[in-house]
Amino acid sequence: MDRQYKLLTPGPLTTTRSVKEEMLFDHCTWDDDYKAITQRIRADLLELAHCDPQRYTAVLMQGSGTFGVESVLTSVVGRKDKILLCTNGAYGERQMEICEHAGIAYEQYSEPYGRIPDAAEIARRLDTDPTITHVSMIHSETTSGILNDIEAAARAAKEHGATFIVDAMSSFGGVDIPVQEWGIDFLVSSANKCIQGVPGFSFIIGDTAKIKASRGTARSLSLDLWDQWNTMETSGGKWRYTSPTHVVLAFAKALDEMREEGGIPARSARYAANNRMLIARMTTLGFGTYLPAHQGPIITTFLYPRGVAFDFADMYAAIKERGYAIYPGKLTDEDTFRLGNIGEIYADDIRRVTCIIADYMAQRGLLAPASGFADADEAGTAMDRAEQAAR
Incomplete structure (x- = not known):
């Protein structure tokens, strides 16, 4: 089997x-050329976030996206503070785990996985509990693929004087987020998502004054956000501890390629078109979507087809053998699987993988009971029509 397959996941994703x-290039962490690359990345991130560099800053943090989230939560929520965690999926719930491990006072506002948190409910909780000082929300919750309304949530937080934190792990770069205009104080994302780099570091776009005010608050040495920011600021882009040099170089190249593609507007349009096409073609094959509304353009959760003996592991292996890797479901109340459409994924990939699924269903005798089509060719024609209608 060819080991080179494409990833239909929310990241890590297929890169160029x-x-x-x-x-392939080895760099020293203390070299001035390398530090200049770090500084350029920081400036580019602020530009993508529509932030004034006089008010906001970007901090790069070693580790996965969760490291960045933990850095913010454990560095800016003080020992006398309390955070409202708005959850509707596994990644919001992971923030609860972080708070429990670090001894951070929190309140959970939970919605079902298929429903977005309500800004009015956030406001109500802030009204009734004046001890809440911070609010946090996931933007693209890849548990289900839902896209939460962070603009409305930020507005509610600002009206009550609360600091607003956003986990935009799988959305930043693929969905335009005017961080400063919306009043987001801290946004966290990762190198291996919509910027289309590789795993190895996360980044935080934050209100500089609030980072300065957090000095001495951190509950971790290596994840101290203020100390990481201060070192980068005073040492011309030096990371405190050993940085993932190869990953940083790849990310700088990914930023260049994003600019060449047309920036966030062009990338967002490609992802959204991929997603519409994917849903139209999969629905034609008998795979319904989990979400009734608020479907994001990053990843889609599909229900197992009804009335057939569907085996996800068997389908996964068949699809991987033909060049694509997909995602199992992350829900507990439904049998589902997920298909991402970000990264170096284009319309031809969506058509190809859905045709592979149609072939698989036909070979296993599942196609006719699930969708009513007699064979894969008939299903392919119907998917083409559905794709045209969805454009």
Whole structure:
């Protein structure tokens, strides 16, 4: 089997060969050229976030996206503070785990996985509990693929003087987020998501004054947000501890390629078109979507087809053998699987993988009971029509 397959996941995702090739170069962490690359990345991130560099800053943090989230939560929520965690999926619930481990006072506002948190309910909780000083929410909750309304939530937080934190792990770069305009105080994302780099570091776009005010608050040495920011500021882009140099070089190249593609508007349009096409074609095959509303353009949760002996592991292996890797479901109340459409994924990939699924269903005798089509060719024609209608 060819080991080179494409990832239909929310990240890590399929990257370009040119991004991978940047990692062939070895760099010193203290070298001025390397520090200049770090500084350029920080400036580019602020530009993508529509932030005034006089008010906001960007901090790069070693580790996965969760490291960045934990850095913010454990660095800016003080020992006398309390945070409202708005959850509707596993990644919001992971923030609860972080708070419990770190001894951070929190309140959970939970919605079902298929429903977005309500800004009015956030406001009500802030009204009734004046001890809440911070509010946190996931933007693209990849548990289900739902896209939460962070603009309305930020407005509610600001009206009550609360600091607003956003986990935009799988959305930043693929969905336009005017951080400063919306009043987001801290946004966290990762190198291996919509910027289309590789795993190895996260980044925080934050209100500089609030980062300065957090000095001495951190509950972790290596994840101290203020100390990481201060070192980068005073040392011209130096990371405190050993940085993932190869990953940083790849990310800088990924930023260049994003700019060449047309920036966030072009990338967002490609992802959204991929997503519409994917849903139209999969629905034609008999795979309904989990979400009734608020479907994001990053990843889609599909229900197992009804009335057939569907085996996800068997389908996964068949699809991977033909060049694509998909995602199992992360829900507990439904049998589901997920298909992402970000990264170096284009319309031809969506058509190809859905045709592979149609072939698989036909070979296993599942196609006719699930969708009513006699064979994969008939299903392919119907998917083409559905794709045209969805454009």
